[in-house]
């Protein structure tokens with residue numbers, strides 16, 4: 001079942017939704033230019049388009065940066 005993890009509403013087939021994903025990637029540069037290969041991708045949070053529209057992306061980004069910094073032992 002494809003549900004929004006914030007409001008729990010079912011996200012119908014064909015309707016837009018937003019995800020926060022954790023990707024492991026490698027970057028390569030060859031004659032065709034720069035390319036990125038995604039080794040693995042895990043969706044850590046899924047939002048319906050209505051909850052996504054209400055979400056303040058700047059605030060979410062700052063919050064995630066703080067969490068990741070703390071897990072690395074840094075204070076800011």
Ligand SMILES: [Zn+2]
Nearest residue numbers: 004007048051
């Ligand atoms: Zn929602």
